[in-house]
Amino acid sequence: MTLSDERPDPDALLESIESGQKKTGGKLKIFFGYAAGVGKTYAMLEEARERLDGGIDVVAGYIEPHARPDTAALARDIPSLPQKIIQYRNIQLFEFDIDAALLRKPALILVDELAHENAQGSRNGKRYQDVEELLQAGIDVWATMNVQHVESLNGVVRRITGITVRETVPDYIIDQADKVKLVDIDPEELLKRFAEGKVYGKDRVTVARRNFFTSGNLSSLREIAMRKAADRVSRDIEREKKPAPEKILVCIGPSPSSASCIRAAARMADAWHAPWIAVTVLQGDESDGVRENTALALRLGAKLVSLQGSDIAFAISEYAKLTGVTNLVIGKRKRHDAFRNLLRPEFADKLAFLLPDVEVHIIPDQLTGSRYRKRKFLQPAGRPDFRLSPRHAFISLAIIAFATLFSYALRAANIGDHNIIMVYILGVLVISRYTEGYLYGAVSSVLAVLSFNFFFTEPYFTFNAIDPRYPVTFFIMFLVSLITSAMTVRIKEQVVASVQRERRTEMLYDINRKLLAAYDIAGITQVIEDHLSAVFSTDAILYAADPANAQFARTDGKKNLCENEKSVVQWVFANGKAAGIGTGTLSLVPAFYMPVSGREGVIGVIGLSCEKGKRLSHENTVFLGTLASLAALAIERQSLSDRQHVMELESEKEKMRYDFLRGISHDLRTPLTAILGASSVLLENGEALDGDARYLFASDIKCDAQWLMRMVENILSVTKISDGSMRIAKKNEAVEEVVAEAVSLVKTHFSGIRLNVSIPADLLMIPMDGTLIEQVLINLIENAAKYAGVSPAIELRVTVDAHNAVFAVTDEGTGIPEEELPRIFDGPVSGDKKTGDGSRGLGIGLMICASIIKAHGGTISARNREGHGAEIRFTLPRGQGITDGKQDAGSDSRG
């Protein structure tokens, strides 16, 4: 298990890919100073005015109202946005108006005090988040900030000045800034300004501020600020170079002192340009302390990992070995109780033992810790589940009582003594197995020792023990039962945790399987929403499309998670960041929204309702993220296959068009030849013919012309459907009217036809394009007339079932040749062999019927009737049927 040089490859690769994504947003320039009053705002305004004079669209988004007259005068020269007024507990707060800025969309915007914390009720919790939004929108931003507001330097600044700064800006903001300009002034000069009241105004100089503005403090801060700026410069130079093969891991606990470890690790990582990981080892539920610290680590740019296990050191060492960590940062508290040290070896020592190749950095606890310790004592393992359960208490007492009775029996049988202790320890073990938490085991251990003392040591029925050996016995017995019970409980917890993990893994597997089976976006949405609801037992929602086009009023009976869901989802979609509870954005919304990111940016948004303002734990957030990536994969796969489907449909249509044109030009040539021939005979040899012959020729011409006319009407129908996307204008039409028209038209063409028509007794209205369906009926009846022989007896029957109107045209002719049945609706190309005019136009007519019915969302099929004749039937959906023509209507003809 030696750590070689090629260690951190997979992660390094991933990170280089991530950072390789070019950002297209605006550029950030930070005016960086070491204290208030160094002239950051002045410098920014001055430079901005130069830009303004240069014709650039500069707008002051927010400038702190300063007492300094020269700054205020400068600010007046630059057009500014009106500030948003927020009413907060009878105070009017003036805030930067992000929406106005986005609407105004200047080329460059000035935002003072980057570290500012927005008033409650603002969209973003912090001003730097506003700035991020501006950058995302492609607006350049200039901002000011002081060194004490840098997140990673927070602890250092506190050590130097003794002042805790609450408003901080995460380091990545500064790292990702395009430029950082250091605004510097000699500390002596600054002190002079301070004394003159130029920094704060004489009335606003508090004691704290006076304590802050000392020569020593300012010099130190100045040094830190300069170093930070210099660091950035050197990194800019080194960016091209390969980063050192270091990897830092920091352990996060619930204690506030963990924060200093995290900051130390962040500084270290920054200095070495190394990746760093923050690890939490969960034992049961996540406490608030851990959550705060993980949030801090995230802000500072750590990768978060949470491990499960009772042995923290072992879990961490295993993870460190696996991922190739080179440096480990841990905190250390001074322990006063030697007793506990005896039980557990020093954490750092253990880690050092387990990871001989890793450098372990120990950060001492800077807090006195008394406050925290007390809390820790009251809530062991950070779990508040300390309620007494009568049932468990009864179980414990009963088992102790039973152990006592059994011990009596043993003693009566004269095999007591040592066995009695064993019986009690067994009892404690059983208690730990069947009760929850450490309490019952621990109390039972005490009880076991006491009852052993009371019942089985001389003098009996007193708590006195004469024999000097007994105290040792008691002590060892107590220890053994305590450790046994603690270990049992721990094993139980691990089982529970592993079962939970198992369940999640299974769930992920299940989701994956179901997503593979889902065949449309709605199905994917359903699967994800169902599982989310099941896992988090709360309402969940997935928007699998650009929210600009999505439907926000839910039609499936589900409620939106919050009132202004639309705007939240749109924000998340546009910014690609989570919003809602527990995030810095729109944190008053009672739900959590997470972007679903695909290869080409955000492709959806997952929303999860969080009732009673409960935040998601880190583990749940990670799980949600996993689900989101599963959803992203599924959605992308779906949209890809959709696109492919459209393309296939397109090419199929293209082929159909080609076939149609080929068929039609052949079919048109035949009657045209006859007409041309007959008319030229009439013209050239008219005199030589007698009246009958002339009449015959004229009626031939008329007949062929009529055929051509019907053909043209068919072609017109086709243009109606193939225009655009096979969509037709459907209106409710009375079936009997359409049928009647078709029948009367056919009768004028074929006078000898015997047609039997039956329709439902009640008026039947079906959504359709009336003229197209009329065309279908005409084609089918004419087709039947052709097959039916000399004296065609044709039946047209319309019936209804629950979903469809069924039209059936039957004849009593010779039927359709079996080998043609499957291809009867495919058009004339398939039947190239037969070019005689006996069947001319037939293929085209039926093909047109099929495409019209398909466009209506119905089906068409042909079969030979038992005995004699053929039947062609088609259906039209009764309701608002689909019109996208997805159904393969033609294939029905086989069945």
Next chain:
Amino acid sequence: MENKTLVLIVEDENPICHFMSTALKANGYRVVSTGKGLEIPALVSSHCPDIVLLDLGLPDIDGIDALQALREWSDVPVVVVSARNGEREKVAALDHGADDYVTKPFGTAELLARIRTAIRHSKARQGTDASTGETVFTIGGLCVDTEKMIISVDGAEVHFTPIEYRLLELLARNRGRVLTHDLIMKKIWGPWFTDNQTLRVNMANIRRKLEKNPAEPRYIRTEIGVGYRMVEE
């Protein structure tokens, strides 16, 4: 036919114009023809035709516009002749004052029937025909007596609801002509009524009382997407 009805044909395709005028002359009509829509006003005012056959696809002016311009000052019956078989164009032409339409291609019999109907209705309007004040309409076996408000089919009286009766009377008065859905609804239910469905249901009821087989109607024909027409004979 001794009165020699004068027909103005507005049609730019020579073969069609030729065939129509030949057929009309053979049936005792006088014919004036032009290929230009802009000449319509001059020809109508100078010749005072009894009827105009108007092709909608003219080269110089849109047929619908020509119709609209003509209707501003003349009540001469107009039968539209159009190659377009879109229902929307037909309805538009009827809405803009056309009396009827024939769709290309058509036979001479159909054309003559339309001309006869249009002239008869226009004369009824002007009160120059004996049919003014006609109270009993007989179409085949159907008899609508508007005075007694009685309708009988093949001699047997059939009961109709008031709405159905008014529908039938309207169709009977305009027999041979196509009436658009909108026009029927306006006449029966008033100008703000737009529920097509109600009209369909009433027509279906009438059909069931009137016809032996509603799928093969003898009296009322449907013009899909346009309206209804009661046959003449």
